[in-house]
Amino acid sequence: MVAPSLKLQDLIEEIRGAKTQAQEREVIQKECAHIRASFRDGDPVHRHRQLAKLLYVHMLGYPAHFGQMECLKLIASSRFTDKRVGYLGAMLLLDERHDAHLLITNSIKNDLSQGIQPVQGLALCTLSTMGSAEMCRDLAPEVEKLLLQPSPYVRKKAILTAVHMIRKVPELSSVFLPPCVHLLHERHHGILLGTITLIMELCERSPAALRHFRKVVPQLVHILRTLVTTGYSTEHSISGVSDPFLQVQILRLLRILGRNHEESSETMNDLLAQVATNTDTSRNAGNAVLFETVLTIMDIHSAAGLRVLAVNILGRFLLNSDRNIRYVALTSLLRLVQSDHSAVQRHRPTVVDCLQETDASLSRRALELSLALVNSSNVRAMMQELQAFLESCPPDLRADCASGILLAAERFAPTKRWHIDTILHVLTTAGTHVRDDAVANLTQLIGGAQELHAYSVHRLYNALAEDISQQPLVQVAAWCIGEYGDLLLEGNCEEIEPLQVDEEEVLALLEKVLQSHMSLPATRGYALTALMKLSTRLQGDNNRIRQVVSIYRSCLDVELQQRAVEYDTLFRKYDHMRAAILEKMPLVERDGPQADEEAKESKEAAQLSEAAPAPTEPQASQLLDLLDLLDGASGDAQHPPPLDPSPGGALVYLLDLPCAPLPPAPIPDLKVFEREGVQLNLSFIRPPENPALLLITITATNSSEGDVTNFICQAAVPKSLQLQLQAPSGNTVPARGGLPITQLFRILNPNKAPLRLKLRLTYNHFHQSVQEIFEVNNLPVESWQ
Amino acid sequence: MQFMLLFSRQGKLRLQKWYVPLSDKEKKKITRELVQTVLARKPKMCSFLEWRDLKIVYKRYASLYFCCAIEDQDNELITLEIIHRYVELLDKYFGSVCELDIIFNFEKAYFILDEFLLGGEVQETSKKNVLKAIEQADLLQEKTETMYHSKIFIGFKKAY
Numbered sequence: 036m037v038a039p040s041l042k043l044q045d046l047i048e049e050i051r052g053a054k055t056q057a058q059e060r061e062v063i064q065k066e067c068a069h070i071r072a073s074f075r076d077g078d079p080v081h082r083h084r085q086l087a088k089l090l091y092v093h094m095l096g097y098p099a100h101f102g103q104m105e106c107l108k109l110i111a112s113s114r115f116t117d118k119r120v121g122y123l124g125a126m127l128l129l130d131e132r133h134d135a136h137l138l139i140t141n142s143i144k145n146d147l148s149q150g151i152q153p154v155q156g157l158a159l160c161t162l163s164t165m166g167s168a169e170m171c172r173d174l175a176p177e178v179e180k181l182l183l184q185p186s187p188y189v190r191k192k193a194i195l196t197a198v199h200m201i202r203k204v205p206e207l208s209s210v211f212l213p214p215c216v217h218l219l220h221e222r223h224h225g226i227l228l229g230t231i232t233l234i235m236e237l238c239e240r241s242p243a244a245l246r247h248f249r250k251v252v253p254q255l256v257h258i259l260r261t262l263v264t265t266g267y268s269t270e271h272s273i274s275g276v277s278d279p280f281l282q283v284q285i286l287r288l289l290r291i292l293g294r295n296h297e298e299s300s301e302t303m304n305d306l307l308a309q310v311a312t313n314t315d316t317s318r319n320a321g322n323a324v325l326f327e328t329v330l331t332i333m334d335i336h337s338a339a340g341l342r343v344l345a346v347n348i349l350g351r352f353l354l355n356s357d358r359n360i361r362y363v364a365l366t367s368l369l370r371l372v373q374s375d376h377s378a379v380q381r382h383r384p385t386v387v388d389c390l391q392e393t394d395a396s397l398s399r400r401a402l403e404l405s406l407a408l409v410n411s412s413n414v415r416a417m418m419q420e421l422q423a424f425l426e427s428c429p430p431d432l433r434a435d436c437a438s439g440i441l442l443a444a445e446r447f448a449p450t451k452r453w454h455i456d457t458i459l460h461v462l463t464t465a466g467t468h469v470r471d472d473a474v475a476n477l478t479q480l481i482g483g484a485q486e487l488h489a490y491s492v493h494r495l496y497n498a499l500a501e502d503i504s505q506q507p508l509v510q511v512a513a514w515c516i517g518e519y520g521d522l523l524l525e526g527n528c529e530e531i532e533p534l535q536v537d538e539e540e541v542l543a544l545l546e547k548v549l550q551s552h553m554s555l556p557a558t559r560g561y562a563l564t565a566l567m568k569l570s571t572r573l574q575g576d577n578n579r580i581r582q583v584v585s586i587y588r589s590c591l592d593v594e595l596q597q598r599a600v601e602y603d604t605l606f607r608k609y610d611h612m613r614a615a616i617l618e619k620m621p622l623v624e625r626d627g628p629q630a631d632e633e634a635k636e637s638k639e640a641a642q643l644s645e646a647a648p649a650p651t652e653p654q655a656s657q658l659l660d661l662l663d664l665l666d667g668a669s670g671d672a673q674h675p676p677p678l679d680p681s682p683g684g685a686l687v688y689l690l691d692l693p694c695a696p697l698p699p700a701p702i703p704d705l706k707v708f709e710r711e712g713v714q715l716n717l718s719f720i721r722p723p724e725n726p727a728l729l730l731i732t733i734t735a736t737n738s739s740e741g742d743v744t745n746f747i748c749q750a751a752v753p754k755s756l757q758l759q760l761q762a763p764s765g766n767t768v769p770a771r772g773g774l775p776i777t778q779l780f781r782i783l784n785p786n787k788a789p790l791r792l793k794l795r796l797t798y799n800h801f802h803q804s805v806q807e808i809f810e811v812n813n814l815p816v817e818s819w820q
Numbered sequence: 821m822q823f824m825l826l827f828s829r830q831g832k833l834r835l836q837k838w839y840v841p842l843s844d845k846e847k848k849k850i851t852r853e854l855v856q857t858v859l860a861r862k863p864k865m866c867s868f869l870e871w872r873d874l875k876i877v878y879k880r881y882a883s884l885y886f887c888c889a890i891e892d893q894d895n896e897l898i899t900l901e902i903i904h905r906y907v908e909l910l911d912k913y914f915g916s917v918c919e920l921d922i923i924f925n926f927e928k929a930y931f932i933l934d935e936f937l938l939g940g941e942v943q944e945t946s947k948k949n950v951l952k953a954i955e956q957a958d959l960l961q962e963k964t965e966t967m968y969h970s971k972i973f974i975g976f977k978k979a980y
Contacts, residue, residue, distance in 0.1 A: 044924050051923075087927055094833055094926065096848065115964040119957070123930055130841045153957045156935075163939035164839065188953065191943050199939040225944045232941050270946045273901060280945045283898045323897035330895075358866040363896055394865045 040073060041066065043087045050095070063092050074105055083109055083120040090120075090127055103128050103135050110142045115154065118146070122157045131167035140170050147177040152188055155181070159192040163199040171200040175207050182214050187223040194218065194229030198236050205240050212237055212244060219254050224271055224281055227258065231284045238291050249292050252299045256306050259285045263310055274318035282310075286327040293335035300336035307332050311344055322352070322360055326367075333371060343378055346371065350382040358394060365389060365400035372407045383408050387417070390424045399432055406439040414447040418457060425464050434468040437461050441473060451484040455491055459508075463498055466505025474507045478514050483622050492519040496536065500544060504553045510561045513548060516541060517565025518619060520572040538573050542566065546583060556592055563587060563595060567602045571617045581606055702817045708807065712739025713768070713800060715748075717792075717811065719818045727785040729818055731792075735776040737768035739800070746776055746798040753791050757783040766798075790819035821899070821940040822874060822889040823850075824933070826922065829883050831855045834922050835929050839940035858887055868896050879903050883919050906936055909950055931957065 041049070046066055053059035070085045078085075086105050093099035106128060109121025129136045139161075146158040159181070162174060178200065181193035197211040211233060218230040234251070237244040262277045262285075271278035289307075293300040310328045315321040325348060332345040349371075352364035368386070372379045386408065389401035402424070409417045418440065425436045440461055448454035458477050461469060481491045492515045499512040516523060523536055548554055548562040567584065570577045584606065587599035605613050708715035713735065720730040737743045746766045752758045763778035784790065792811040797804065826835035833855075838847060857871060858878050869876050871889075877899040878887040886903045890896070907917070909932050914921040922929050935950045937943060944950050 047924055091926060094836065096833075114968055115957075115960050116968075119931070119961065120927065123927060127836075132841070132843060151960075153953075153960050156953070156957075160934045160938055164837075165841070167841075188949075192938055195938040195941050195943050198941065224946060225949070228942060228945060270948055273905075278945050279898065279901060280942050283895055284942075287893075287895075319897055320901055323895060323901055326897050327895050358864075359868060359897065359900065362866045362868050396869060397866060 040069060040081050040084060041088070043084060043091065046088050047091060050092075059095075063095070063097055067092065067097070071101055074101065079108075079112070082112075083114075083117045086120050086124050090124055093127060099128055103133065107135065107138050107142070110139055110146075118154060118157055122161045125161050126164045130165050136165065136167060137169060140173050143170070144174060144177055147174070147181065152186060155189050156192055159189070159196045163192075163196040166196075166199060166203065168203045171203045171207065175200060175204075175210055179210055179214075182211075182218070187221075187226055191223065191225035191229045194226065194233055198229070198233050201233075201236050201240065208237050208240060208244065212247070215248070216251060219251055219258075224278055228281050228284055231255075231281075231288050235284075235288050235291060238288075245292070249296060249299050252289065252292050252302050255285055255289055255292075256303060259289075259310070260306055263313060273320040275315050276318075276320045276324060279320040279324050282324045283327045286310075286324070286331045290331040290334050293331070295336070297336050303331075303335065304338055304341060307337065308341055308344065311341075311348060316351075319357070319359070322355075322357075326352075326363055329367065333367075333375075342375060346375055346378040346382070350385060353382060353385045353389060358392075358397065361389065361392075362394075362397055362400070365397060365404055369400060369404050369407065372404060376408075379404075380408060380410075380413075383413065383417075387420045390420065390428075395429055395431070398428070399435075402428075402432060402436055402439065406443060409443040409447060411447045411449075414443065414449065415453070418444065422457070422460055422464070425461065433465045437465040437468045438470055441469065441476075445476075451480070452487055452490065455481060455484065455487060456494075459494060459498065462505060462508040462511065463502070466508045469507050474510045477511050481511075481515060482518075482620060488519045489522040489525070491515055492523045496523055496541070496544075499548070503544075503548050503551055506553075506555050506558050509548055509554065509558050513545065513558070513561040513565045516545065517561075517568035517572075520565075520569045524573065538575050539579075541569065541573075542579050545569075549583070549587075556594060559592070559595055560598060563598050563602070567605075568617045570606075571614050577606070702815050705811070705813065705815065707794065707811045708796065708809065710805070710807070711800065713737050713743055713798070715794070715796065719815065721817070727783050727787075729782040729784060729790070731780040731782065731818075733778050733780065733794075735768055736772065737770055737775070738772055740770050741801045742770050742773070743768040744799045745804075747796070748778060749795040750780055751793040751795075752782060753788060755784075755786055755788045756790070759783075784819050787819060790814050821894070821902075821937070822891065824889075824937075825851060825854065825885075825887045826929075827851075827855050827885050827887070828919060829859070829885075831859060834884065834919065835926060835933070837930070837933060837937075854887065854889075858885055867900060877903065881907050884922070902937070902942065905947070906933060909936060909947060912947070912951055913954060 049062055050059055053062055066088065070089055073081065073085050082105060086102055086109060089099045089102040089105075093102075102124060106121050106124035109117040110125060112118065112121070125136075125139055129139070143158045143162055146154050149155075159178070162170065162178075166174070178193050178196050181189055182197070184190055184193070197207075200207050201211060215230055215234050215237070218226060219234075221227060221230070234248055238248055259282060262282055265277060268277060271281070273279050276282070289299075289303050293303055307328055311325065311332070314325050314328070316325060329345040329348050332341050337345075346368075349364045349368050352360045353368075355361060355364075365386075368379055368382070383405075386401055386404050390398055390405060392398040392401060402421075405417065405421060409421075421436065421440050421443075425433065425440065428436055441458060444454055444457045448457070455477070458473070458480070462473070462477070481487065484491070495508075495512040495515045498508060499516070503509055520541060523541065524538060545562050545566050549559055549566070554562070563584070566580050570580045581603075584599050584602045587595050588603055590596045590599060605616065702719040702721065704716055704718045706714065706716050714737075716734045716736070718732045718734065720732075722728055722730065733748060735743070735746060735748070744767050746763075746768060748763070750758060750760060759781040761779040761781070763776050765774075765776050768774070768776055782790070792814060794807075794809060794811060796807045799805070822840045823836070823838045825833065825837075827833050833851060836847070836851065842850070854871065854876065857869070858876070861869070861878075867877055867879055869878075873892075874889045875892065875894065875896060876887060876889055877896050878885055879900060880886075886907065888899055888903060890899050910917040910922070910929065913928070913932055914925070932950070932954055935944065935953045944953075
């Protein structure tokens with residue numbers, strides 16, 4: 036026996052009565068089984084109810100694909116109830132991805148032509164919601180016919196269906212373009228609205244259509260004017276504004292038509308001014324119209340006065356108590372700030388006030404707009420506001436605010452000192468949020484402002500003493516103290532209160548940074564180098580510094596360890612060079628190496644000093660010249676020296692060799708072969724200008740009584756090396772010390788792979804042919820390192 | 821408009837109208853993410869937010885959130901009016917509408933929406949006309965049901 040099926044509302048109640056997710060699932064699965072059975076049985080009476088239930092569970096997220104075919108059956112039924120649910124099902128369950136969707140095309144066609152308005156309405160609605168391109172092509176003629184039907188109910192739907200069809204099949208524009216102009220003369224608001232939407236769609240797809248429709252601008256102006264000036268009409272008004280939906284749509288179309296077209300723009304000017312001044316702004320509806328008007332004014336060729344009016348409206352919006360209005364105002368002003376900068380500037384105070392918004396999306400926009408409004412005349416005032424904002428702003432805006440401030444400071448800083456102060460303030464307030472190059476920029480800035488060295492180092496010292504957690508600040512401060520420690524200790528700087536700092540305090544502070552677990556490895560590097568530099572800047576003895584450096588020789592961090600070892604060596608073996616190496620840095624070019632690299636350069640200098648056997652003073656200045664070559668190089672020298680022979684790379688090679696400017700020490704010759712008076716010697720040359728190149732000259736001598744003839748020497752090297760043999764000087768070595776044969780081998784070894792050499796000698800001696808193959812042992816290391 | 825979603829404070833979907841073709845899976849994903857985003861908004865925040873490449877306009881009426889996704893060139897403020905107009909229509913139809921009305925009569929909620937918007941665009945700006953259209957459709961339904969049942973009743977009077 037078939038139980039009577041549940042009514043929709045009863046099912047909904049049962050589902051809502053389920054206490055747990057599992058229970059709900061159970062109820063639904065049971066019901067779906069019933070529904071499936073019912074579909075299989077093909078019960079026409081209750082099919083619509085079954086589908087409705089299915090649509091409900093579909094909304095809850097459960098699968099409903101087995102209802103797709105039922106939608107088709109319901110749509111094809113003559114019963115209105117069936118059609119209503121069937122079409123709804125089609126819109127919810129079918130779309131262009133399912134092949135089944137095409138099957139409703141025929142039903143739609145029938146329904147469109149049978150003349151019952153609610154049915155036609157359903158068909159058009161479904162077509163415009165889920166109609167695929169094929170369906171649209173098939174049904175375009177039907178829809179076109181309906182555009183001319185007398186009933187406004189059907190016509191307005193047909194027009195919007197045409198909009199959808201054009202979106203799916205742009206070629207259909209030619210079908211739906213002709214009726215448009217005529218439709219604009221209708222009085223029915225729904226038809227007008229649809230027509231305007233249709234015209235917008237056509238214009239956006241075709242420049243020809245755009246030109247064609249420019250002629251309706253006067254008609255549009257007329258319609259809008261009538262709307263605005265006619266009295267209150269209850270049917271279409273919202274809060275005293277006549278049909279704001281229609282007004283907004285007309286304004287949008289006017290915008291499209293007036294854009295880049297002088298004549299059309301002129302036709303609209305008066306009307307736009309009228310709408311802008313007469314619209315009631317007490318409620319959202321009026322503001323919506325006003326907003327659209329502003330957008331249109333800004334986008335067409337409007338009179339200057341009108342543009343100013345528009346910007347002022349936006350300025351007024353900024354003061355509106357409605358948060359939404361302020362939001363659209365900020366967004367629009369941001370779009371206008373480039374093109375109408377001076378007009379927007381007038382509202383700067385209001386914009387700055389908006390920084391205090393509690394809604395994050397508003398304060399973000401206010402921030403962007405404020406940054407865009409900074410110029411050379413208002414920079415000091417604006418920076419003050421923005422820095423105050425930085426202190427209290429929500430964390431997700433901090434990074435943007437910090438970088439914005441730094442960028443603006445860079446562009447508009449009135450004085451260097453102001454600039455340094457600003458960056459300092461940003462680093463203390465939001466140090467963790469600044470970009471990586473802020474440190475480099477600041478050190479470069481300070482380095483270049485000689486008159487401010489004392490001021491900077493004092494301020495940085497004070498900041499550091501208060502807080503060692505903000506890494507960028509600590510890094511800059513450490514660098515500064517290292518460079519200008521002597522100025523710090525002198526104590527007098529007119530711009531700040533005199534501060535008595537003694538050496539022990541400074542050293543203690545740097546040590547604190549070095550030991551702090553908050554310090555990043557890079558920061559520690561800065562601190563260690565700074566300590567080292569202070570060894571030449573301070574008057575007292577360097578025992579404390581030496582001690583610290585010594586301790587870090589066994590630090591687990593490889594970078595610190597390396598530095599410490601080098602600095603320690605500097606103390607122990609090359610103390611006479613220390614002052615020169617740790618001299619104040621020369622001023623760097625803006626695009627030159629970053630300050631970080633300068634720190635590394637001084638480290639490289641220390642490296643060189645280790646290798647150099649007998650360095651002298653002139654060498655130090657030559658070293659500084661060599662350092663200029665690093666302008667082109669990138670990357671840090673902490674990695675193993677770069678392997679390619681780029682200028683920077685060559686420089687590093689040179690630094691590895693003892694005394695690059697001096698000729699390289701000669702490599703001793705090597706005797707590789709001797710047999711019955713025939714000897715083979717190798718001599719090596721490493722030309723300084725090409726470190727990858729090794730020139731080997733083999734010399735074959737003969738001290739025996741017999742001549743050596745047909746002498747051929749062949750060589751082989753490992754695959755990573757390249758070998759080139761030049762022609763030998765000859766192939767005979769006369770007896771008793773006759774003229775030797777020499778031959779040049781060119782070996783390219785860019786990767787500095789260990790050199791191995793295999794030689795094969797063939798010659799005639801004492802009427803015997805001799806063949807020797809051997810590998811050369813004891814090749815000097817200098818030949819390939 | 822690309823789509824409109826109605827959901828409760830607990831994130832349960834009450835109505836979904838999609839004007840762009842998307843797979844079921846995509847629709848579920850979008851719904852889930854958007855519901856989460858909107859529910860996380862504090863009460864004092866503005867009604868607009870940017871989400872993916874769309875503008876989202878939402879408004880809360882009692883226990884229901886009305887959420888629309890519009891395109892870049894669409895006017896946010898007028899979308900608020902669209903939402904409000906829809907709520908007014910529901911209110912007039914159901915008589916002081918509440919969430920339960922929309923739950924138990926979800927098909928009606930769709931029918932009303934379909935008389936107000938078509939293909940994502942406003943089709944009728946007169947409240948009166950929209951309600952009249954619904955009334956006529958309801959009447960037609962009633963009429964055909966009476967006729968239909970009288971026909972089948974004759975046929976099946978022995979079954980129950």
